[in-house]
Amino acid sequence: MKLLFLIVLMYMFDQHKGNRLSNNPRPFEDIKREISDYSEVAKKIINLAVYGKAQNRSYERLALFVDTIGPRLSGSKSLELAIQYMYKALKNDGLENVHLEQVKIPHWERGEESAVMVEPRNHSLAILGLGGSVATPPEGITAEVLVVTSFDELHQRAQEAQGKIVVYNQRYVNYGETVLYRGRGALEAAKVGAKAALIKSITPFSINSPHTGIQSYAVGVPKIPAACISLEDAELIARMSSWGSKVVVTLKMGAKTYPDADSFNTVAEIVGSKYPEQVVLVSGHLDSWDVGQGAMDDGGGAFISWEALSLIKDLGLRPKRTLRLVLWTGEEQGGIGAEQYYKLHKMNISNFDVVMESDEGTFMPSGLAFTGSDEARGIMKEIMKLLKPINITQLFGNGEGTDISYWMKAGVPGASLNDDITKYFWFHHSQGDTMTVQNPMEMNLCAAVWTVVSYVVADMEEKLPV
Numbered sequence: 514m515k516l517l518f519l520i521v522l523m524y525m526f527d528q529h530k531g532n533r534l535s536n537n538p539r540p541f542e543d544i545k546r547e548i549s550d551y552s553e554v555a556k557k558i559i560n561l562a563v564y565g566k567a568q569n570r571s572y573e574r575l576a577l578f579v580d581t582i583g584p585r586l587s588g589s590k591s592l593e594l595a596i597q598y599m600y601k602a603l604k605n606d607g608l609e610n611v612h613l614e615q616v617k618i619p620h621w622e623r624g625e626e627s628a629v630m631v632e633p634r635n636h637s638l639a640i641l642g643l644g645g646s647v648a649t650p651p652e653g654i655t656a657e658v659l660v661v662t663s664f665d666e667l668h669q670r671a672q673e674a675q676g677k678i679v680v681y682n683q684r685y686v687n688y689g690e691t692v693l694y695r696g697r698g699a700l701e702a703a704k705v706g707a708k709a710a711l712i713k714s715i716t717p718f719s720i721n722s723p724h725t726g727i728q729s730y731a732v733g734v735p736k737i738p739a740a741c742i743s744l745e746d747a748e749l750i751a752r753m754s755s756w757g758s759k760v761v762v763t764l765k766m767g768a769k770t771y772p773d774a775d776s777f778n779t780v781a782e783i784v785g786s787k788y789p790e791q792v793v794l795v796s797g798h799l800d801s802w803d804v805g806q807g808a809m810d811d812g813g814g815a816f817i818s819w820e821a822l823s824l825i826k827d828l829g830l831r832p833k834r835t836l837r838l839v840l841w842t843g844e845e846q847g848g849i850g851a852e853q854y855y856k857l858h859k860m861n862i863s864n865f866d867v868v869m870e871s872d873e874g875t876f877m878p879s880g881l882a883f884t885g886s887d888e889a890r891g892i893m894k895e896i897m898k899l900l901k902p903i904n905i906t907q908l909f910g911n912g913e914g915t916d917i918s919y920w921m922k923a924g925v926p927g928a929s930l931n932d933d934i935t936k937y938f939w940f941h942h943s944q945g946d947t948m949t950v951q952n953p954m955e956m957n958l959c960a961a962v963w964t965v966v967s968y969v970v971a972d973m974e975e976k977l978p979v
Contacts, residue, residue: 538978541891547973548895554830555899555965562824562961563903563954571820571875571960572953574602575813579806579948586803587843588620588774595799596777599819599840603781608822608838610784613777616853618843620774621645623803624767626740628711631655632761633753639743640711641725641804641943643695644846646739646768649709653765654678654738656708660754664694664701671705678762679707680742682751685717688938695726699739703730709738709764713747716938721745724942725802727846738766778850779840783822785971787833790861793971794837794868795821795963796916798844798851805946809937813875813951813959814930815840821964832971834866841916844872851916862923866976869967870914871930875959876952878932880907881966885926888978893928896969905962907931926977928966930959 561567578598585592596613603611621644628638659677661667667679679702683694692715702710714724721743730736753760779799785791797814801807822838825831843849867885883893890908897906912928913921921927932955940946970977 539975544892545895548892548899548969551899551969551972554968556902557828558824558964558968559900559902559961561828562820562964563957567820567824567827568957569953570823571816572951572956574819575808575816575951576948578816579808579812584803584805584807585799585801587618587800587846587849588771588776589803592776592800592842596779596842599779599799603779603819606823607826608781608783610780610782612780614780614854614857616776616778616842616850617773618776618849619645619846620771622769622771624648624769626766626768628740628742628762628764630750630760630762633758638746638762639721639723640740641723642738642740642766642768643699643725643728644802645728645730645770646699646766647736648768649738649764649766653763654708655761655763658750658754658760658762659707660751664697667701667705674702675706677707678709678711678764680747680750681710681712682747683713685715688715691715692726695741696728699728699737700731700734703735703737707737711740711742711747711762711764713744714741716744716941716943718939719744722943722945725804726942738764738768740764740766776842776850778842778854781822781838783825783831783836785833785835786831789835791834791864791866791976792837793832793834793866793967794839795967796839796841796868796870797872798841798916800842800845801946802845802942804942804944805940806948807946808948809874809940809946809950810942811844811872813956814871817871817875817956817960817963820960821967824960824964825968830968832968833974834971836967836971844916848915848918852919855919859923862920862925865920865925867926867928867970868917868920869928869963870917871959871963872914872916873929873934874932874937875930875956876932876934876937877955878905878930878959878962880905880909880931881962882909882912882929882931883926884910884912884921885977886979889926892977896966899965899969900962903958903961905958924979926979930963932959
């Protein structure tokens, strides 16, 4: 009986060797040797992606997709067409378990919109209404503007804001800090009795190009129309106001919010050969704003994630764990599709090895951003050495992403692509987000990084330690 028990125990241990080991972990030198053994496979992936038959494939696939479908706003017909397009494309690519997982996402449409300065002279302003904004009355809102440079200044001048259109002419510090004006601009203006809010676009550079994005309201605070205007127009109005001129603007917005729409996260896999229940997830989001083509945000990230599975399939590789591609929906509204995916799959959270998301462009890559334990970071540093042939070996901190944040908060290691985002926010959420900003060679390199990392993590004998 004792012998039978020992046999069963040994069998169970063998079946779970792919789990994270909390007791008696392997010496790190052994892990380093295991990773170094992937050097030839890594070279094959790099050669195929950067120099071989798959060269420029992710770029060409992306161009066909965005030129055919165009922008893909949450709840729109074009997003529905995009999801069906990708479902067929992934099937035709020969990937496994291609399927759609239903979710509910917001449905907002901007409608017709305009803004015109009527005093001290006539001038049409370049605007883009913000996601979720309410409409103006059909005749529009005509009011004097109050220019402020910060929330503090707004509240200090609260008495002046009554019945006016607040124009935010804030200084751009960085996206993470400055985007608060887009997100809370209407809310804070409404608190002091303003009729509408116009926010200087959240970008360091402009050619009279407004940028859209999501904004929020709060219970108990009146909802007022909100739009972004270009840097040039915000600064023009600010200069006029500083000279003592009375600036009056007529704002018209026909925005509508509809009931939440049916949509889908799009999923495809290469099923693992030894631990198929365990998952390495690569991802990008399929939705975009309704301007430009959504080529950069986040077409590039979605398509290098697809490319990772294609390259592995083309090389006849099958990792020990399942490599799962998820193309999220409703990311621009706050990761709505990803949140529902997490709720659906979190009961299997112990099977998720690492979650990866590319959503800050696919420009010249410099490495990988990663969040995980010190032991996991050590392993990822070794994996990045496999990319020495293309000199992209750095491992950074903060591997964050809107769609993978739910898993990361629960303790799953997370990674994101680190690339040159110098010009990313020039085009972000604007008409300028088109294929023109994409570079095929840079996408090839991004795909190589994404594929080498995801494959090696999926194929190692043990999961990343937490």
